[in-house]
């Protein structure tokens with residue numbers, strides 16, 4: 188190993204240094220008008236994947252891939268926060284800093300992984316990155332523990348897995364660990380011969396791991412490398428979620444099927460999308476105290492290269508990256524996942540207006556009058572029985588001159604939900620669409636969360652989700668409903684102003700002058 192002779196500071200010194208770096212700019216970030224009001228983000232600088240999600244001793248812990256020295260990806264640390272309600276988060280000191288031969292170099296660091304409760308011991312399992320003599324980067328699996336849930340100590344015997352197995356390659360990362368009966372299992376993302384793979388290990392003590400085999404792999408059409416595999420039981424099924432590289436717009440896919448612990452093989456016959464938006468990647472799930480399977484994803488994605496343009500204007504204000512709102516997973520009767528925002532988010536609701544039974548007439552506009560805001564929750568239920576419109580939906584974050592607009596609309600001919608963010612700026616010119624099956628009751632329900640730079644759309648109680656970032660100017664806060672080519676009836680429309688989760692942030696504004704139509 189190339190790094191082994193370098194004398195470097197201790198882990199604690201490197202953690203302290205990283206905390207100081209974040210501390211030095213957090214005030215600037217707190218004042219940024221684009222800073223999200225109720226989505227989790229770091230106090231400052233770059234974040235990507237959620238890591239180590241766990242409900243431990245009555246509190247939710249969220250760790251995250253973090254560069255505490257700048258607003259773009261760099262040597263990875265694990266940031267850390269906790270929450271009592273999944274909505275309000277308390278920042279904690281950085282948990283892991285690159286500090287050892289097996290996780291220290293500028294093209295790596297402490298990569299993604301998971302957390303478990305090892306009989307009361309808070310235990311993290313993460314990927315270390317080793318720069319070898321030939322310049323190649325090797326990825327290895329490591330363990331760190333904590334007795335106070337704040338300060339983490341790396342296991343002296345790290346790495347606990349120091350080579351990929353024969354079925355894998357040097358891309359060998361993002362361990363997700365769970366217990367089945369008395370045995371620990373770990374799934375690691377990897378690839379071989381251009382096919383993404385999820386590799387399975389087992390252990391009795393989280394330190395000594397035996398390779399079991401390939402849990403599941405791409406058939407050649409599901410990506411060249413599987414990042415951030417997550418695997419868990421749901422009802423009487425098992426679910427595998429992966430973030431495949433090389434699968435175009437299919438950012439995160441899931442497979443529902445059966446697990447055979449005897450052979451170590453997971454079987455399923457189809458895959459589906461976890462989220463159809465532009466910005467949802469590397470999600471992780473965990474089980475909470477109420478038995479809910481909850482998922483949080485990184486609301487960004489890698490393929491908006493080049494980086495300096497891709498990650499949006501917040502980079503210039505010393506931060507980049509947010510987490511999605513937490514979503515509860517369940518299975519519908521067709522074996523598909525349903526994603527619903529956690530109930531706890533309702534605690535953010537403030538000023539509320541409700542309208543019932545009214546028509547959106549063709550090409551009308553300014554229906555919502557003075558309604559505006561950039562921290563909103565909107566629930567609109569459209570009746571498709573008598574609808575003769577070609578397209579209808581919401582315009583969000585509109586500027587008063589109409590130059591900036593984001594659309595969430597439904598096309599009745601194509602039966603597609605369409606997200607358009609092309610009236611924003613040159614770097615955001617794109618459209619996402621997905622099929623939405625309308626069930627027998629012929630209604631379309633759009634449940635939308637808007638938060639400064641983000642829009643999450645839950646369709647028909649979470650059958651389909653679209654999450655995307657947008658970067659309109661902070662003053663573009665108009666919202667409107669529209670219908671083209673005919674009329675659509677709305678069964679109900681609810682709009683709430685949402686409160687900021689950050690104490691110092693008092694700027695969530697909305698005016699809701701119009702009481703009714």
Ligand code: FRU
Pocket residue numbers: 235236252263298299314360361414415468469
């Ligand atoms: C996914 C990912 C992981 C890796 C981490 C590095 O976004 O590429 O595979 O562990 O990010 O930050």
